Amino acid sequence: MRGATHAKWVACATAAALAATACGGGGDGGGGAGGEVLSSSWGDPQNPLEPANTNEVQGGKVLDMVFRGLKRYDPETGAAEDMLAEKIETTDQQNFTITVKDGWTFSNGEKVTAKSFVDAWNYGAALKNNQRNAYFFSYIQGYDKVHPEKGEQSADTLSGLKVTGERTFTVALAQKWSTFPDTLGYNAYVPLPRAFFDDHDAWLAKPVGNGPYTVQSYTRGSQMSLRKWEEYPGPDKAQNGGVDLKVYTDNNTAYTDLMAGNLDLVDDVPAAQLRNVRSDLGDRYLNTPAGIIQTLAFPYYDKNWGKEGMDKVRKGLSMAIDREQITETIFQKTRTPATDWTSPVLGADGGYKAGLCGDACEYRPDEAKKLIQEGGGLPGGQVRIAYNADTGSHKDWVDAVCNSVNNALDNDRACVGNPVGTFADFRKQITENKMTGPFRAGWQMDYPLIQNFLQPLYYTNGSSNDGKWSNAEFDKLVDEANAEDDTAAAVERFQQAEEVVRDNMAAIPLWYQNGSAGYSERLSDVRLNPFSVPVYDQIKVG
Amino acid sequence: MGRYVLRRLLQMIPVFVGATLLIFLMVNVMGDPIAGLCGDRRCDPATAAQLRAEFGLDKPVWQQYLTYMGNVFTGDFGTAFNGQPVTELMGSAFPVTIRLTIVAILFEIVIGITLGVVTGLRRGRPVDTTVLLVTLVVISVPTFVTGLLLQLLLGVEWGWIKPSVSPEAGFGELIVPGLVLASVSLAYVTRLTRTSIAENKRSDYVRTAIAKGLPRHRVVTRHLLRNSLIPVVTFIGTDVGALMGGAIVTERIFNIHGVGYQLYQGILRQNTQTVVGFVTVLVLVFLVANLLVDLLYAVLDPRIRYA
Numbered sequence: 007m008r009g010a011t012h013a014k015w016v017a018c019a020t021a022a023a024l025a026a027t028a029c030g031g032g033g034d035g036g037g038g039a040g041g042e043v044l045s046s047s048w049g050d051p052q053n054p055l056e057p058a059n060t061n062e063v064q065g066g067k068v069l070d071m072v073f074r075g076l077k078r079y080d081p082e083t084g085a086a087e088d089m090l091a092e093k094i095e096t097t098d099q100q101n102f103t104i105t106v107k108d109g110w111t112f113s114n115g116e117k118v119t120a121k122s123f124v125d126a127w128n129y130g131a132a133l134k135n136n137q138r139n140a141y142f143f144s145y146i147q148g149y150d151k152v153h154p155e156k157g158e159q160s161a162d163t164l165s166g167l168k169v170t171g172e173r174t175f176t177v178a179l180a181q182k183w184s185t186f187p188d189t190l191g192y193n194a195y196v197p198l199p200r201a202f203f204d205d206h207d208a209w210l211a212k213p214v215g216n217g218p219y220t221v222q223s224y225t226r227g228s229q230m231s232l233r234k235w236e237e238y239p240g241p242d243k244a245q246n247g248g249v250d251l252k253v254y255t256d257n258n259t260a261y262t263d264l265m266a267g268n269l270d271l272v273d274d275v276p277a278a279q280l281r282n283v284r285s286d287l288g289d290r291y292l293n294t295p296a297g298i299i300q301t302l303a304f305p306y307y308d309k310n311w312g313k314e315g316m317d318k319v320r321k322g323l324s325m326a327i328d329r330e331q332i333t334e335t336i337f338q339k340t341r342t343p344a345t346d347w348t349s350p351v352l353g354a355d356g357g358y359k360a361g362l363c364g365d366a367c368e369y370r371p372d373e374a375k376k377l378i379q380e381g382g383g384l385p386g387g388q389v390r391i392a393y394n395a396d397t398g399s400h401k402d403w404v405d406a407v408c409n410s411v412n413n414a415l416d417n418d419r420a421c422v423g424n425p426v427g428t429f430a431d432f433r434k435q436i437t438e439n440k441m442t443g444p445f446r447a448g449w450q451m452d453y454p455l456i457q458n459f460l461q462p463l464y465y466t467n468g469s470s471n472d473g474k475w476s477n478a479e480f481d482k483l484v485d486e487a488n489a490e491d492d493t494a495a496a497v498e499r500f501q502q503a504e505e506v507v508r509d510n511m512a513a514i515p516l517w518y519q520n521g522s523a524g525y526s527e528r529l530s531d532v533r534l535n536p537f538s539v540p541v542y543d544q545i546k547v548g
Numbered sequence: 549m550g551r552y553v554l555r556r557l558l559q560m561i562p563v564f565v566g567a568t569l570l571i572f573l574m575v576n577v578m579g580d581p582i583a584g585l586c587g588d589r590r591c592d593p594a595t596a597a598q599l600r601a602e603f604g605l606d607k608p609v610w611q612q613y614l615t616y617m618g619n620v621f622t623g624d625f626g627t628a629f630n631g632q633p634v635t636e637l638m639g640s641a642f643p644v645t646i647r648l649t650i651v652a653i654l655f656e657i658v659i660g661i662t663l664g665v666v667t668g669l670r671r672g673r674p675v676d677t678t679v680l681l682v683t684l685v686v687i688s689v690p691t692f693v694t695g696l697l698l699q700l701l702l703g704v705e706w707g708w709i710k711p712s713v714s715p716e717a718g719f720g721e722l723i724v725p726g727l728v729l730a731s732v733s734l735a736y737v738t739r740l741t742r743t744s745i746a747e748n749k750r751s752d753y754v755r756t757a758i759a760k761g762l763p764r765h766r767v768v769t770r771h772l773l774r775n776s777l778i779p780v781v782t783f784i785g786t787d788v789g790a791l792m793g794g795a796i797v798t799e800r801i802f803n804i805h806g807v808g809y810q811l812y813q814g815i816l817r818q819n820t821q822t823v824v825g826f827v828t829v830l831v832l833v834f835l836v837a838n839l840l841v842d843l844l845y846a847v848l849d850p851r852i853r854y855a
Contacts, residue, residue, distance in 0.1 A: 133598060256800045260803075266711045429584045
């Protein structure tokens with residue numbers, strides 16, 4: 007079996023070299039390159055596979071193959087482009103009229119209508135359905151009735167959603183938000199067929215969607231087989247016959263399987279292999295920017311860290327971190343030193359501004375020492391950086407950051423790591439405002455917009471404002487940005503807001519994270535999208 | 549005999565309750581599992597409260613324990629965080645691990661006892677010294693080293709096996725993982741058998757049997773081996789439980805979706821229901837295996853009587 011595929015590959019390569027054409031050439035229907043199935047590593051999704059309940063990459067991977075939403079983010083540029091949306095219109099940046107394209111169906115034949123969207127969104131927002139991503143609908147009018155902070159929900163549907171025709175519906179937001187249409191590429195906003203509501207258990211056992219792949223079989227906890235949907239009406243038809251997602255407990259085993267030719271695609275190269283991955287895989291190793299930024303957040307509710315004048319200490323700490331060296335030695339360049347609070351995947355037009363942080367994100371040990379002294383020194387003479395010790399090997403970089411700080415301040419006890427046993431406990435201490443020093447914070451974007459890197463994290467009482475930072479000027483600028491009807495002007499306002507974050511050093515940006523993947527010789531056209539998920543439909547086999 | 553078994557079964561009850569309670573408390577001490585469910589971001593308070601109520605986490609621990617035990621006796625082991633009933637997880641995980649354990653035990657019995665008999669009968673000869681040395685190496689090298697080494701050599705370098713086991717996990721695929729899992733115990737079984745055989749070889753009944761003119765293989769299998777097996781059977785019996793629970797490392801290396809995998813994931817996600825459920829079943833397996841070992845004594849040695 008292995009020998010055969012190998013021989014075929016050699017034959018294909020030769021043919022390709024001679025004729026400079028793609029190998030196989032089976033076109034869409036079966037046979038040749040179009041019909042072959044590839045295998046890819048996977049992790050068991052943490053939550054049931056409902057669109058509004060999936061908040062991690064492993065489940066997101068499947069949704070990305072099985073569903074298409076109103077918008078889709080270009081895998082290359084991250085720009086939101088119309089997929090099912092024919093047009094999204096607004097005159098006041100608050101009330102939107104959405105028209106769904108004609109001709110789309112779910113793989114079970116049901117038509118995708120305006121109602122498919124409205125029902126799905128109402129389901130996602132309702133408190134009784136326990137959807138982890140419910141907060142995505144919090145900008146829509148009536149959310150407080152459907153998903154109250156306390157007690158039972160008093161309404162089942164969002165008052166801001168109305169079906170006005172077979173293919174049109176209106177969305178009324180609670181506040182102005184001009185870039186709202188660009189968020190609609192997120193998985194939580196996909197349409198759902200009636201089968202989802204009528205026979206929920208059966209749907210969960212074998213999800214049905216409107217994307218380029220259909221689920222052929224799903225064995226929970228071990229494997230999902232996805233096959234190309236031949237009648238898929240969209241423009242991005244699958245270029246391969248299907249994908250077998252295999253659950254691996256340990257990404258090292260997945261990597262070994264890739265080396266042995268037992269697996270085609272690994273989208274998480276284990277840290278231990280980073281040193282030799284280039285020699286193992288050559289140019290079959292991908293290391294591309296993803297919409298993830300790592301920062302150090304501060305507990306502004308703590309009396310030591312929340313007091314006036316501490317911004318100098320925070321800036322000093324930031325200048326004491328040698329990002330260049332740490333990303334090179336610890337992460338083998340799979341992360342890039344951060345120079346702003348967003349991510350390079352946004353692009354300059356989207357709001358990423360390299361160097362916005364300026365001197366404060368550069369390694370300047372002398373200035374760091376001076377600034378910290380001016381700010382009144384470290385509270386209690388020591389910073390303790392909190393992190394969870396169970397997953398993600400955070401210890402390595404926290405220790406490196408502390409080393410760097412200690413060297414800069416000429417004090418062996420200036421900075422130490424503060425490990426918390428489990429991730430759940432770590433999150434618990436954060437949610438209960440029990441942190442007493444800086445803690446690691448990672449942010450993976452939901453959609454490639456500058457808004458997503460700022461508002462949830464730094465807006466007063468923002469959904470992920472873990473440090474409880476609050477700044478009236480920042481809030482005002484964000485509100486203004488959201489009301490702006492011109493995208494470029496909105497981005498500019500957001501950047502002004504980001505400058506407020508910089509001037510106060512609300513959080514210390516550390517580095518941008520890359521997505522990594524390795525693949526076998528059978529595959530070509532493998533790419534990672536800005537969410538560090540492989541673009542499966544474009545992969546060619548053979 | 550019947551009374552003895554009954555007494556032993558009754559003794560299991562306090563052990564069972566104590567073990568489950570301890571595990572339940574330990575998992576609870578690790579913190580609030582709901583906080584970790586939303587990744588690096590804050591769960592919205594309403595949904596978190598709703599989830600807590602659904603999994604019964606809003607009640608005091610003693611009440612959670614009582615409800616849990618009540619449910620266990622009706623065959624309901626609760627639901628994992630991904631919405632799957634724990635019994636379903638068990639249904640898919642235990643057959644795999646049982647197959648792996650069977651392979652491992654077979655290796656222990658076949659290779660371990662054979663090597664033990666051979667070395668026991670040829671004490672001090674080159675065979676004996678070689679096997680002793682090899683077992684010493686096997687005992688001193690940790691399982692994950694043997695596992696990763698075999699995986700790399702057989703799976704990647706020579707391509708004899710697939711480095712990972714498919715979800716179906718048939719017996720054929722489990723041979724190498726089974727060998728890895730059994731390796732340390734196998735070495736112990738060899739040494740135990742060897743000592744026991746060497747000791748009994750000098751006993752009176754063996755001399756009598758030889759003097760009667762019985763054929764050598766009959767002396768060895770009927771008289772010598774049967775008497776020498778008692779300590780070995782005890783070891784293998786207790787090892788059944790240890791192998792099933794201790795397969796975490798081996799299952800991780802070879803990507804076997806068995807008990808170890810579910811336990812590992814359960815601990816990582818702080819899923820009380822999964823962890824307590826699986827460990828409870830493992831405790832039961834351990835207790836039953838121990839009882840069977842004790843009963844086997846009577847079969848092997850007629851002098852032992854239970855009343």
